[in-house]
Amino acid sequence: MTQPSSTVRELIRQHYSDLTQSERKFANALLENYPAAGLASITIVAGQTGVSTPTIARMVQKLGFKGFPQFHKALLKELQAKVSGPTERRANWATEAPESHLLNRFAKAVTQNLQTTFSNVPSEAFDAAAHLLADTDHTLFIVGGRITHALADYAFTHLQAVRPRVIHLTSSSATWPHYLLDMEKGDTLLMFDIRRYESNLLRLAELARERGVEVVLITDQWSSPVAEIATHSFNCWVEIPSAWDSNVSTLMLLEALISATQEEAWPNTKDRYERLDRLFEQTRLFRKPGGQ
């Protein structure tokens, strides 16, 4: 029996791991268009999702409802409570929180940043940079600054899964000379430098350049001084109403780059991914995936 306190949304999350592929298809559709996507008849709902009616029927039973009508009723009750509850206006995209809530202000700023960042990425440079990152004939070095260290770490984790010969320069610049020693012509250095730009990153870039290393730079909208010597550099809009900078757009660009790199290197990467999966399986560090 469905507990009175739990919303359908919660029920879906609770039972998500029990759901089959087709059932998840509906679950996702519903969560993305909640609750409207579940309020039509089971026939229509199934048609919109692209699955059969029995699939929907089975799924709502898994959630604990006796049948689709009961599920329908539950959704409706939630909708009723929501509308009559606080104030109706959920006009803008956001939570039920008022316009002035930090969440909404934040959403606005971040969206703006993403949009500007995207419309300023030159696609040829992007493709070229992805090509460099996918070049397994040479070594790829990654380095970040004080804040961007975490981004470099993220890039390293993913790129290491995609290709061999990836090296993460630890944040302590004292060790950098050791890495420089191993850099060769044709290697690539992926750098992150957003304000306050760090002088030792500039020094590192200069020395790498002298060795014939290609430098790919991800920086903010004002451009780090490294941009002048980088092979490719990308600007990310980072300003938010706060004392520090947002790295959401930076991460998005990075992920897009990783994705492009992966696409380019796919034939090799696929095998690598599967091996990685098996290794994780063996070390039993991870449970079976909850997701698909």
Added chain:
Amino acid sequence: MTQPSSTVRELIRQHYSDLTQSERKFANALLENYPAAGLASITIVAGQTGVSTPTIARMVQKLGFKGFPQFHKALLKELQAKVSGPTERRANWATEAPESHLLNRFAKAVTQNLQTTFSNVPSEAFDAAAHLLADTDHTLFIVGGRITHALADYAFTHLQAVRPRVIHLTSSSATWPHYLLDMEKGDTLLMFDIRRYESNLLRLAELARERGVEVVLITDQWSSPVAEIATHSFNCWVEIPSAWDSNVSTLMLLEALISATQEEAWPNTKDRYERLDRLFEQTRLFRKPGGQ
């Protein structure tokens, strides 16, 4: 025939004078609880209003619908449009690259994720979580998984600037017992766990909980098992057309949380920020900012 532009609400106003007493009873009930009161079956709707089914059927025909099902569909469409409405404007924000370019496909997916994530954040839980993170009377522990380690790192770097008593649990779970030793009732543990969920994180959360530690969880749309014991948990939409998951929305939620934390702790934080600035100045690790 129902005009495509007019809402049911408008139709009711237009035809109100044609309606009989019983019909108005339903019209009022619907307007007061719009649109939920009209989205159940005609039988239920009639029952709730205290009139008979033929009355409802006659009325929706007066409004211009062919039958109740068509009326139902119109209401549903309005609801759907309302939710997805203002955000739909993804316009032509993108680079000069063609629609099919990876950059644009990526932008689309990420935007969708951000939007869905945002509209699923419960603002009370958000505020409550920020309150926990800002509580300097207790220690704040931060931990992430294999991929989310970078996010935990990012959170640590920022929160450490905001407040004292922040501890980052290194990714090696072998050392976690040491940290558990120091956890006390009222402390907070900020966790990141996206699929594939890691069983040692669940164990850690359980042990922390036993010690009376508040657990704030940031997870994906399918929810880590930790969610069941967490004090507050937040779902981030992470799916992109790729073999791995995007953490853009995760980072956004994290940054929003940090921002809220900072706002809450500001009187104390301000001084802390200024001291940090002076320290950086002294160690000369950083140049003067290039930005504003």
Added chain:
DNA sequence: CCTGTTCTGAAAAAAATTTTCCACATTGGC
């Protein structure tokens, strides 16, 4: 008080929706 009109809801008929059953397809293990 009667009559004609309008309104209303019970009940039957019609039209759907939902559920059940079963065969086919797909997946994962050996």
Added chain:
DNA sequence: GCCAATGTGGAAAATTTTTTTCAGAACAGG
């Protein structure tokens, strides 16, 4: 590569919903 187990959708059966019909109630006006 085969077999068992599981997942999926078509189609019929069961159920519910919607519509229609129609008889009686309410009301206004004479």
